[in-house]
Amino acid sequence: MQNAPTxxxxxxSVYVAGAAKRKRKASPGCRALxxxxxxxxxxxxxxxxxxxxxxxxxIKPKAAVTTALPEAESQxxxxxxxxxxxxxxxxxxxxxxxDAELYASIKETGLKQNxxxxxxxxxxxxxxxxxxxxxxxxLAEDKIIKPDHPVSCSVEExxxxxxxxxxxxxxxxxxxGADQFGAFxxxxxxxxTEDQIAxxxxxxxxxxxxxxxxxxxxxxxxxxxxxxxxxxDCVMAFTLTDDHARxxxxxxxxxxxxxxSPHSIRNHLTQKSYSGSSKLALFxxxxxxxxxxxxxxxxxxxxxxxxxxxxxxxxxxxxxxxLQGLADEAAKIWKWTEAHLETDYDSxxxxxxxxxxxxxxDPDLATELATLQERQxxxxxxxxxxxxxxxxxxxxxxxxxxxxxxxxxxxxNVAYTDDDYRIAGCVVTISHNGEPRLETGLVRPEDxxxxxxxIAADDGDSETxxxxxxxxxxxxxxxxxxxxxxxxxxxxxxxxxxxxxxxQSLADDLRATRHQILRAxxxxxxxxxxxAMLYTMARGVFxxxxxxxxxDVSLRPAMTTGSREVLKDTVAARMLDALNDGLNLAWMxxxxxxxxxxxxALPERDKQAIFAWCAAYALNQQLANDxxxxxVIEAIGSRLNVDVAACWRPTADSYWxxxxxxxxxETAKALIDDRWADDKSGLRKAEIAxxxxxAFCDTPQEAAGLTAETATKTSRWLPDGMAFGEAExxxxxxxxxxxxxxxxxxxxxxxxxxxxxxx
Numbered sequence: 001m002q003n004a005p006t007x008x009x010x011x012x013s014v015y016v017a018g019a020a021k022r023k024r025k026a027s028p029g030c031r032a033l034x035x036x037x038x039x040x041x042x043x044x045x046x047x048x049x050x051x052x053x054x055x056x057x058x059i060k061p062k063a064a065v066t067t068a069l070p071e072a073e074s075q076x077x078x079x080x081x082x083x084x085x086x087x088x089x090x091x092x093x094x095x096x097x098x099d100a101e102l103y104a105s106i107k108e109t110g111l112k113q114n115x116x117x118x119x120x121x122x123x124x125x126x127x128x129x130x131x132x133x134x135x136x137x138x139l140a141e142d143k144i145i146k147p148d149h150p151v152s153c154s155v156e157e158x159x160x161x162x163x164x165x166x167x168x169x170x171x172x173x174x175x176x177g178a179d180q181f182g183a184f185x186x187x188x189x190x191x192x193t194e195d196q197i198a199x200x201x202x203x204x205x206x207x208x209x210x211x212x213x214x215x216x217x218x219x220x221x222x223x224x225x226x227x228x229x230x231x232x233d234c235v236m237a238f239t240l241t242d243d244h245a246r247x248x249x250x251x252x253x254x255x256x257x258x259x260x261s262p263h264s265i266r267n268h269l270t271q272k273s274y275s276g277s278s279k280l281a282l283f284x285x286x287x288x289x290x291x292x293x294x295x296x297x298x299x300x301x302x303x304x305x306x307x308x309x310x311x312x313x314x315x316x317x318x319x320x321x322x323l324q325g326l327a328d329e330a331a332k333i334w335k336w337t338e339a340h341l342e343t344d345y346d347s348x349x350x351x352x353x354x355x356x357x358x359x360x361x362d363p364d365l366a367t368e369l370a371t372l373q374e375r376q377x378x379x380x381x382x383x384x385x386x387x388x389x390x391x392x393x394x395x396x397x398x399x400x401x402x403x404x405x406x407x408x409x410x411x412x413n414v415a416y417t418d419d420d421y422r423i424a425g426c427v428v429t430i431s432h433n434g435e436p437r438l439e440t441g442l443v444r445p446e447d448x449x450x451x452x453x454x455i456a457a458d459d460g461d462s463e464t465x466x467x468x469x470x471x472x473x474x475x476x477x478x479x480x481x482x483x484x485x486x487x488x489x490x491x492x493x494x495x496x497x498x499x500x501x502x503x504q505s506l507a508d509d510l511r512a513t514r515h516q517i518l519r520a521x522x523x524x525x526x527x528x529x530x531x532a533m534l535y536t537m538a539r540g541v542f543x544x545x546x547x548x549x550x551x552d553v554s555l556r557p558a559m560t561t562g563s564r565e566v567l568k569d570t571v572a573a574r575m576l577d578a579l580n581d582g583l584n585l586a587w588m589x590x591x592x593x594x595x596x597x598x599x600x601a602l603p604e605r606d607k608q609a610i611f612a613w614c615a616a617y618a619l620n621q622q623l624a625n626d627x628x629x630x631x632v633i634e635a636i637g638s639r640l641n642v643d644v645a646a647c648w649r650p651t652a653d654s655y656w657x658x659x660x661x662x663x664x665x666e667t668a669k670a671l672i673d674d675r676w677a678d679d680k681s682g683l684r685k686a687e688i689a690x691x692x693x694x695a696f697c698d699t700p701q702e703a704a705g706l707t708a709e710t711a712t713k714t715s716r717w718l719p720d721g722m723a724f725g726e727a728e729x730x731x732x733x734x735x736x737x738x739x740x741x742x743x744x745x746x747x748x749x750x751x752x753x754x755x756x757x758x759x
Contacts, residue, residue, distance in 0.1 A: 072154035077117065077124050079136055079149045085118070085125030087161035094131060101201050103135040107144060108200040111136070115151060116168070118158040126153075127161035128168045177214075177235075178226045184208065185215035218244035221251060237265035240297045240308070254581070264581045271569065273297065274315055276307030280341070282434025284318045292318055316341060319430065326436055327428040334440070335447070336425035342565070343429045343439070346505035352443035353478040354424045356414035369406045372399050416441065423447055423477070443477050493625050496720065501660025505562070507623070509654065512563035513570070514722050515621030517647045518633070520575035521640040523616035526608035528639050533615045535632070558621040566654060571647040583610055623721030637724030644723050645716045649697050655719065656689035656696075664692050671713045672706065 116128035323339035587598035694703040
């Protein structure tokens, strides 16, 4: 098999044209060009005439000069006569993995390409095909072929070696990734197993599986990859599903962004699924989920979240059933038990607490502890750095560790009393790492003994608890925060929230939700973001107080960590994701000063989008009726026409299940009617919350059967302080800073016009 180079033709033409000057022996191909007695013979196919095409008709045949590709002699050469030539221009070795792939390929399918050699004495020097030679030698070492195995070679002249070696190594184009994926898929269709393909190419089964997975991407998307309009990382993201329609749908959804990212593609494909590393998945177990009929998506290209569970309802049902089983077991000793998929710290604020009591210490451990402490004191009192030995240090370390062990045992030597079990209960839930967690010793308010039950009648003291907030008789019960004596006066807003049953955690969630919605709108409006940032910077530069500023000029985000679960997958969150994905941040990958140069060269639209995003990032949060709420943020919301009701509706989980029933009924009576509220008065709180969710959703006519007039009111209702507008701004408490009071008055020059008007 002849393997003369087929690229770098100009170089070869010049080389052949100057052959006479180098006085080398003519090859058979060159002799054919001369013809008999030096007369020009017919040019072989593939030769290149060295003539000017514009004056071809004026040139006589005898003056024509032609060149041809150099020809090499094909010859079978024993392997033990082949050595690597010093004229081989490739000096840097390939990686071990790359050599292993070539070795496996030659072992499986044989040598598909000749070695190119020149003869030096009794040996043949390989100047093109050094890696192939190394692979053949390893096959001989492994006794797969004989040492004198015949190898197909193309023999050239020695002075051609560098040119040939350079041409073979430089003039080449690697196979496109899409073609490689298709080639693996073709082998799979022929019946090759993943293991067979892996052995053929010297790669791992995982790599074969990934390439076959990439071959399952929709042809239209793969063509975009071929055309350079989609990155390989994006192609990898589409492998989360084999459904071509879903892949194309996801692309249509994310391609509107400035630069679609793998993250946005994965989010779109998994937005209705649970990660395999989520606490619910860990708690239930992937195998149990699959046995129940659940389907999974495997991401072969992600180091984290490599598996996604597609049926969230099934997973939650399995988790709830498993939790309920644990709760049923706990109910054998506790007064009551409940199973909850989700809890947070504030979930247990309404409960009182009883705590386990220390048991009698183990006398053997007590004796051991006393002995150890005595020996430790002796070592410390006799310590002398000059005479201190390694044995003494080792002994002291052993004593120290054992004392810690005994103390740990004593700390765990506690138990609840029978009285505790009779009055308290527990909530069974799931910890962050997927393990069951029992929150024990919880006392419901209705189970807390009344003073008449616990305080002697002749005591005459009307107080129900001691200074520590505990019932003074019977089981030591730590009262819930709502039953303790308040330490500070309560302002009007706090009193109103308390009357509605809005706990601090719910107020924090509402505030964070409102902040997220306003931030999403501000990040999309450069003009408003610019004015807000200008106002904030001007206050600081010109010496005005920074109290009440709408933005934190240090660009620190508002603290919404406690409400992160509430802020997931909301309308505002999706708005922010879309805006973030659309930012042109490629300039940040460059090093200074190239990064600033690239930033300055961006289109104005891209710079404005980045500015608005950064301004919104630093936005402070508040509810309109918070004590000390600044009217400037309310003015920004009014300027942006933020429609909170369109972005958030009160659900059973986010609102109605966390407030008092009386507040729900009062709201229902005011917006629906007394009869509707009375019909729900006999329901449990969870059922009431669900009914309120249906009546106050965005489609209450369908969900709750309300009239069109009533639905218009309930579908737009918001808790106090959530909306933006004059009504809410009027209720906001003015900033205590005197400058703010002046800034919000008519005719003030401190605020931009739009803020003064809105305020």
